[in-house]
Amino acid sequence: MIDTRPVTVAVVGYGYWGSKHVRVLSGRHDVSVVVVDESEERREAAATHHRGIGTASCLADALDVVDAVILATPPTTHAKLALTALHARKHVLVEKPLATSAADAENLVAQAAESGVTLMTGHTFEYNSAVAKLKEVVSSGTLGRILYIDAARLSLGRYQPDVDVVWDLAPHDISILSHLLDELPSAVSVWKQRNIGDRFADVAYLRMYFERAATHAVVHVSWLDPCKVRRVTVVGDQRMAVYNDLSDNERVRIYDSGVDIRGFDSEGTARTMPVTYRSGDIVSPYLYFQEPLQVQDDHFVDCVRTGARPRTPGERGLDIVRVLEAADAASASGGVEPVRGLVGVPPG
C-alpha cells in the first residue's frame, strides 16, 4: 500500500534554487511546506507565489512543526544549519556541496547516524534521466574503452558570494562522472583563475584520474563565459557519446564515429596521415524526461516516510567534498593531489 501520510518540510532559503524546491514540493497534495528565509522580502515573495504557505525567519522557529528540512542556503551556511536540524532529529536534504570542508561533512554524517535520521545530498543530476541513459550507454560497453571524458559547465554568472566556481559548479560534474564510471576520482589537478572581483576564482579546469576505468576526465567550469554550456562528452575507442543538458529532445547522442590507425604497406605511405576516420550513424535514444529536481525531492519524501537509504546519502556528499578539498590542495601545490579518505559509497 502506498504511504501518503502528510509530510511537512521546511525549505530553508527561498532564493534561486530554494524557490524551485518549493514549487515542486507544493505541487504534491501530501506535502506541506514552510519557507524559512532570513530575508523578509524573500518570505513575502514565497507567500505571494504560494498562497497559504507557512513562513519563518529562522530554522529554529520552524523545527517544532516540520518532519524534514531542505537546505538551499549558501554553501558556507550548510554545516551549521544541518547540524541544528539533525540534533532536532529532523531528516535533512542539503543542497550541494554538502559542506565547505570534509571535517564538517563528516560531522554531519556522524550526527545523522546518531540521531537515526536521513541525511541526503542534493546531487540533482543523479536524478536526471539523461544522465541515467548515458550511464547505461557507458556501462553497456557500446563506446568501447573510455579514452577520456570532457565536461563543460559554463555561463555568464551566477557569481556566488561565499565559494569559488569549483565549489559551486564542479560538484555537479564530479557527481555525474563518478556516477557514470561507478568510481570516484583518485587524483586531481586544477588550474583556476580569478578574473572579476578580488575573492574567488571564476574559471577553472579540473583534471581527474579514475583508476579502475584507467581514464582521465577534464572538467571546465566558468561563471565568465558568453555561452551557456552544460555538456559531457565521453570518447570511447569504438563510439562517442554526448550529453547536452540544454537540448530539448536529443539530450544524449551516440556517435558511431572514431579514428583507426592505418597500416603502412610501403615506404610511400609513410608521409600520409597515419589514421583513417569512421563516421556512421548518430543515434539519440528516447528518454522519458521528468524534472530531475521533482524526482529528487519525491525520493527524499519517500525516504522520510519509509526510512529507506537515499540514492545520494550524506556519505556521497562527503566523498564529493573530499574531491573538492583535493582540488583546493592541488591548486595550492600546483601539482596532482590524491583524493584521500573516500567513503566509496556506490553511486545510486
Ligand SMILES: NC(=O)c1ccc[n+]([C@@H]2O[C@H](COP(=O)([O-])OP(=O)(O)OC[C@H]3O[C@@H](n4cnc5c(N)ncnc54)[C@H](O)[C@@H]3O)[C@@H](O)[C@H]2O)c1
Ligand atoms: N542542485 C542544483 O542544481 C543547484 C542549482 C543552484 C543552486 N544550488 C545550491 O542551492 C543553494 C542555494 O543557492 P542559490 O543560488 O539558490 O542561492 P541564493 O543566494 O539565490 O539564495 C539563498 C537564500 O538563502 C537565504 N539565507 C541565507 N542564509 C540563511 C539563513 N541562515 N537562514 C535562512 N535563510 C538564509 C537568503 O536570504 C537567500 O534568499 C547552494 O548550496 C547552491 O549550491 C543547487
